[in-house]
Amino acid sequence: MDFEYSPKAQALLDQLRSFMAEHIYPNEAAMEAEAAEHPWETPALMETLKEKARAAGLWNLFLPKSYGQYSPGLTNLEYAPLAEEMGRVIWAPEVFNCGAPDTGNMEVLAKYGSDAQKSQWLTPLMKGEIRSAFAMTEPEVASSDATNIATRITRDGNHYIINGRKFYISGACRKQCKIMIVMGKTDPENTNRYLQQSQVLVPMDTPGVKVVRPMKVFGYNDSPEGHAEVLFENVRVPKENLILGEGRGFEVAQGRLGPGRIHHCMRSVGAAQRALELMCARANERIVFGQPMIKQQSVREDIARSACEIEQARLLTLKAAAKMDQAGNKDAQDLIAMIKIVAPNMALAVIDRAIQIHGALGVSQDTFLAHMFAAQRTLRLADGPDQVHMMQLGRNLAKRHAQ
Structure with missing residues (x-):
């Protein structure tokens, strides 16, 4: 089982990380301020960044090979590290035209839409015009x-x-x-x-x-x-x-939700990874009881436990993505259910530890932690709550073993 990133994916990941460092992280406060001033309009800054991303070729990265001229032709496994990187900032996926719910809707139209529906709605969505x-x-x-x-x-x-x-x-x-x-x-x-x-x-x-x-x-x-x-x-x-x-609505919904679920999980891993990095920086810099916080055993344990949980979720995400590529979404449904249960809960636990280590700062608007915690908590409900995935996964596993 080889989870090494392909040369194409690694090159895009390096490019994406450079783009994030240059254009995304420095603009977090500005984007939030613009969105607050005109809450239901796409910020002008967002449109500017989208043009930069499109010009750089970092566009529609989620689209598989069969989607034509707007697709970079990545597999799910190749897209996973890219989605993880985007997940470090709540609004970043939109910059690359990889944000929900548009991604799922584009997949629906590409897979199930008529030619007229594709022309009227899929094309402008893929171009990022609507x-x-x-x-x-x-x-x-x-x-x-x-x-x-x-x-x-x-x-x-x-x-x-x-x-x-x-x-x-x-x-x-x-x-x-x-x-x-x-x-x-x-x-x-x-x-x-x-x-x-x-x-x-x-x-x-x-x-x-x-x-x-x-x-x-x-x-x-x-x-x-x-x-x-x-x-x-x-x-x-x-x-x-x-x-x-x-009568085909349920069928369409199931076809839409598989890729959407794993994309959410990929981004959850990125959110947790960023929280861990902030946790480490804070522990090294903050002085408590006369010494750096990192000297406290409980802090070291929180960092170690978080790193273990992130890596576990990352590997399960990659395995699910690889299974989708090799056998199709239906055959990968158990792994998709597993990671949908695991990833948001993992991210919540890691972000919660990061908040605790940041103290009052962690629940403020001055870090990404509080808002991201709310977003990850929502993911335990979005695309099916934990209990539904566990119910169906348990049923499938028991049935298989009974046979």
């Missing part, structure tokens, strides 16, 4: 089980009419968000619960689409992307906006 959202989660049902989704998508001649309420729809607050992929039920009476749902493209400016409010995450509004509550009241879209076909 942003998008994925509307699945609902406040009234347990949306971790997609068969519970209650939003109705009703056929009316050459159109579909959508009624329902979604919330925590990442990206929908932003003015540059032009399109949503909405999941709802077209056939609620179907005896097969997995054939009741469909997914449909809904432009944000369609009459009846109402962004009710931005939802906060531990007090953060995560501007400019935001997480919106969205109301759909008799929203009418052409039948051509349906993705793949009626």
Whole structure:
């Protein structure tokens, strides 16, 4: 099992690290200030950095080989260290057009979209000209089980009419968000619960689409992307906006979530690695009880334990990525579930230790730790909560051994 980075991946990683050092870390405070001043608009600084990244060839790095001219042709295993590096700063993935939810939506359109849908929406997304959202989660049902989704998508001649309420729809607050992929039920009476749902493209400016409010995450509004509550009241879209076909929504969702889950985990490893580095620097510099903090045994243990846990999660991420490349997402589903359980919890533990070693500074706005802790805690719910992954993984493992 060879996890050495390919020459292509290593060259891109070196280039990416240089870009981060020159353009990302020095602009963290400026980006946050601009986003706070105009919360639901893409900061001008972001657009400037995106142009630099595109010119440098650091663009759409997540896209596999089959995606044409905008793809660098990386495998999942090659992309993993790049996503890890981007994960060190919350907003960095967008600079390289590798940020959620756009990545998942691009994968959906590339894999399942019609030629017209690709032309209208995939191309501008791949160019970074627009942003998008994925509307699945609902406040009234347990949306971790997609068969519970209650939003109705009703056929009316050459159109579909959508009624329902979604919330925590990442990206929908932003003015540059032009399109949503909405999941709802077209056939609620179907005896097969997995054939009741469909997914449909809904432009944000369609009459009846109402962004009710931005939802906060531990007090953060995560501007400019935001997480919106969205109301759909008799929203009418052409039948051509349906993705793949009626009753195929669950299938599309499963195809979308596999790569999205592992991308999150790759970034979690990067967030934890940066927290560890800050932890080490703080321990060496801070004087407590007359000596550097690193002299304290408990601090050394926190650093050592964190390094072990990060490396374990990194290797599991790479193994899952390699399995996806070699055997496909379906055969890698157990490993994807494992790393989705492990990575956010690992990152939370490491960041928590870093916060503790930083003291009051750790919970302030002067480091990335507090905001990143909130983001990682959210990942224990995003793309399926821990309990769902453990339930399904345990079921699969027990069934396999029983056979």
